[in-house]
Amino acid sequence: MRGRVYQGLQLFVALTGMAILAGCEESSNTYVPPPPPSVRVAQPVQQPITLYFELTGNTAPLNSVDIEARVQGYIQSIDYQDGMMVKKGTKLFGIERNTYQAQLDQAKASLASQQASQVGAQQEYDRQLNLMKQQVTTQTAVDSAKATLDEANAAILNAQANLELATINLGYTEVLAPFDGIVTDHLVDIGALVGISGPTKLASIVQTDPLYAYFNVSETQVLMIKADLAKQGRTFRQTDLPTIPAELGLQTEEGYPHKGHLDYVSPQLDASTGTLQVRALFDNKDHAMLPGLFVRVRVPVGHNDKALLVRDDAIGTNQLGSYVLALGKDDVIEQKQVKTGQKEGPLRVIESGLDPADLVVIQGIQLAIPGSKVTPEKTEMNPAASAAGDAKATTTMQ
Numbered sequence: 001m002r003g004r005v006y007q008g009l010q011l012f013v014a015l016t017g018m019a020i021l022a023g024c025e026e027s028s029n030t031y032v033p034p035p036p037p038s039v040r041v042a043q044p045v046q047q048p049i050t051l052y053f054e055l056t057g058n059t060a061p062l063n064s065v066d067i068e069a070r071v072q073g074y075i076q077s078i079d080y081q082d083g084m085m086v087k088k089g090t091k092l093f094g095i096e097r098n099t100y101q102a103q104l105d106q107a108k109a110s111l112a113s114q115q116a117s118q119v120g121a122q123q124e125y126d127r128q129l130n131l132m133k134q135q136v137t138t139q140t141a142v143d144s145a146k147a148t149l150d151e152a153n154a155a156i157l158n159a160q161a162n163l164e165l166a167t168i169n170l171g172y173t174e175v176l177a178p179f180d181g182i183v184t185d186h187l188v189d190i191g192a193l194v195g196i197s198g199p200t201k202l203a204s205i206v207q208t209d210p211l212y213a214y215f216n217v218s219e220t221q222v223l224m225i226k227a228d229l230a231k232q233g234r235t236f237r238q239t240d241l242p243t244i245p246a247e248l249g250l251q252t253e254e255g256y257p258h259k260g261h262l263d264y265v266s267p268q269l270d271a272s273t274g275t276l277q278v279r280a281l282f283d284n285k286d287h288a289m290l291p292g293l294f295v296r297v298r299v300p301v302g303h304n305d306k307a308l309l310v311r312d313d314a315i316g317t318n319q320l321g322s323y324v325l326a327l328g329k330d331d332v333i334e335q336k337q338v339k340t341g342q343k344e345g346p347l348r349v350i351e352s353g354l355d356p357a358d359l360v361v362i363q364g365i366q367l368a369i370p371g372s373k374v375t376p377e378k379t380e381m382n383p384a385a386s387a388a389g390d391a392k393a394t395t396t397m398q
Helices: 002-028 098-133 139-171 219-231 238-243 383-397
Strands: 038-042 045-069 073-078 091-095 174-176 181-183 200-218 245-250 258-265 275-282 294-311 316-318 321-327 333-344 347-352 360-363 375-378
Touching (some): 091 200, 200 258, 200 294, 238 258, 245 275, 294 360
Antiparallel strands (some): 038 360, 045 294, 200 275, 245 258, 258 275, 294 347, 333 347
16 A cells, blocks of 8 residues: 555656646747847937039040141151140241241342332332423322322332241241140151141140049930029020039049139030030149040039938938838837938938938938837937947947
């Protein structure tokens, strides 16, 4: 009897132990969700900004001409180095002068001869007038002397014109730079015969300081500008162009470091493209810019006193356009479609879709999934301030 009781007690203890172990195992496998990810959020920056049209264009030289030989002869000298910067009036090429010097000397001699003939004709005419007063000559003789004098005067004018022409042709034997600029490589060599059947191209010269930038404004932008001017009671005038600033940036440059002003606006739109050509003028004293470069240009068109800006790296894109991730009710992430504007340093203007009180996710964006809950930490939208906060947090952890 005692043995059976003992065996029953053992069985009860074993079953109780198994139940306890099963309960412990079941409680240890219960799923515990992870805490919401931590993200940094900030309110948009609200500040006054200048509104710009941001456009693309190309640079062009202020002046660019072909240097040509205007008289016939052999090239005797090349007086510059290819690609050299020269001043206006610098001698670039020399063409043989002896033939044109001889023509000039001949023209001078012809003028002197005609002047001598004119003196004789004048004396004869005066003598015939005196004789006519004494009634010892005829009117026919006086008229003949007057005709001879007129011919002599005309011959002097012709000789003077020939002298001027010979002087000009002699001057053409020295090919000079028409303005300050850079001269390209020479296209003829010393000893080459030029100007045989017409002007011969010798080289080209390009003036790159200052420099033009051409760009096109769309029809919509033109109408917007005109409407804005009409609201101000103003009309567009070409004389106002030098007062309108323009900024330029190269592809390898950040922002728009080159400053200039508008110089020309086409009086009509190009019907084939629906655009209006505009030209701006920029200083290029260091010759950092070359003609023909693809450039970015922006022109101020207005002012916004309360523009909203967020960090450019906090803006994403999808099939609907641009969006930001914002903190919603109960710290749940919302995706907001926004319309973006121009860039201001590391920030970008948000034209619509965002309120000043919204908290935008600026760090931990990859952890912020729309519809999910997060643990937000408020910071400033300024990237410098956020970087300082990161450095402080790192130091605290260390």
